Amino acid sequence: MERAPNEIEALIAQIARLPGLGPRSARRLVLHLIQRRDQSLRPLLAALDRVAQSAQTCSACGNISTLPVCEICTAPKRATGEICVVEDVADLWAMERGGVFVGRYHVLGGTLSALDAVGPEELRIPELVARVQAEGAREVILALAATVDGQTTAHYIADALAGLDVQVTALAQGVPMGGELDYLDDGTIGAALRARKAV
Numbered sequence: 001m002e003r004a005p006n007e008i009e010a011l012i013a014q015i016a017r018l019p020g021l022g023p024r025s026a027r028r029l030v031l032h033l034i035q036r037r038d039q040s041l042r043p044l045l046a047a048l049d050r051v052a053q054s055a056q057t058c059s060a061c062g063n064i065s066t067l068p069v070c071e072i073c074t075a076p077k078r079a080t081g082e083i084c085v086v087e088d089v090a091d092l093w094a095m096e097r098g099g100v101f102v103g104r105y106h107v108l109g110g111t112l113s114a115l116d117a118v119g120p121e122e123l124r125i126p127e128l129v130a131r132v133q134a135e136g137a138r139e140v141i142l143a144l145a146a147t148v149d150g151q152t153t154a155h156y157i158a159d160a161l162a163g164l165d166v167q168v169t170a171l172a173q174g175v176p177m178g179g180e181l182d183y184l185d186d187g188t189i190g191a192a193l194r195a196r197k198a199v
């Protein structure tokens with residue numbers, strides 16, 4: 001294959017490192033953008049710049065949006081008294097795509113891991129306990145992976161909330177062993193949510 005000029009080659013290499021892309025699709029994408037400079041490349045550049053300026057972590061739930069407190073946390077109709085605990089933002093977005101959960105979220109930012117020395121303070125678990133008290137939540141729904149670390153984290157959270165007047169539940173079977181929420185299809189998430197059970 002003939003080599004593109006250096007700067008274009010460097011761009012292709014950079015895009016090829018993005019998740020879900022490889023050298024072939026990166027090359028095709030870059031060529032597409034260059035050939036449609038005004039319709040594709042410049043609008044994409046502007047959109048990337050806007051997001052680079054404004055993307056931030058929600059101070060309440062840990063979601064990523066363009067506001068200090070995200071749209072989910074500020075929508076009055078999402079104040080259902082239910083808080084769904086997820087490992088990361090990708091899981092939150094997967095739940096939202098499913099459109100089956102109408103409460104609010106809490107992003108942990110990982111799971112407890114003895115191996116990687118991840119403790120409760122690094123996971124926004126103290127913030128969860130504080131939120132449950134401050135918001136008077138009725139139910140905390142754990143949507144964590146069916147891995148050892150995911151289940152260790154679930155039990156730790158259930159213990160941390162044990163003294164409070166809140167029900168702790170977990171998504172039912174449907175989260176595949178070692179599977180991450182992001183890979184579940186929308187129907188599966190809905191079924192796992194409806195059939196959730198007490199921890």
Ligand SMILES: [Zn+2]
Nearest residue numbers: 058061070073
């Ligand atoms: Zn939020």
